Amino acid sequence: DAGVIQSPRHEVTEMGQEVTLRCKPISGHDYLFWYRQTMMRGLELLIYFNNNVPIDDSGMPEDRFSAKMPNASFSTLKIQPSEPRDSAVYFCASSFRGKSRTDTQYFGPGTRLTVL
């Protein structure tokens, strides 16, 4: 398997613009997670889905952020309008709920977002 795929790998945009980050989870996985990583705040969970349904979005910073999972093989994280403080590396991860329930999360390579 190719692992979790994220696009784009790098995104530079200007304040106020809309940004869409994309993720393709590992085939067969039933959980998908979006994280944000910054030096100041570390790894923060933004939202996660189970079988394409959002389960917990308590980490989403504000209404400017939205996430969707229209099917089992695709998810988007959208920021509109973007602000300089949104600059970070955004990771997508996926996992499979097995009998052990440890659900190892497999992370994608991340999207480095810079908002000027």
Next chain:
Amino acid sequence: GENVEQHPSTLSVQEGDSAVIKCTYSDSASNYFPWYKQELGKGPQLIIDIRSNVGEKKDQRIAVTLNKTAKHFSLHITETQPEDSAVYFCAARILTGGGNKLTFGTGTQLKVEL
């Protein structure tokens, strides 16, 4: 909610020496503790994990220990090599009834010097 503290934030060791990274957690209900390694430009990758019904687990040069009473767990790397240089994250989770949220520590930058 769960809070995980991790120390030290940076660690420099000589090749061949051992490295120890320590974490504490706040929620006594947490019962699953994975460790992730993040290399430069990549996403975190699971390297070892431990459940609360086990006090220690080893996998070649890495081991994790857990003290449930003190709510401490630690990562031990022996015979460190340059390829061990990376950022290491501890995490905690409740396996059942706690959703599927991992709470991560703040990370430790490990540098193995030749």
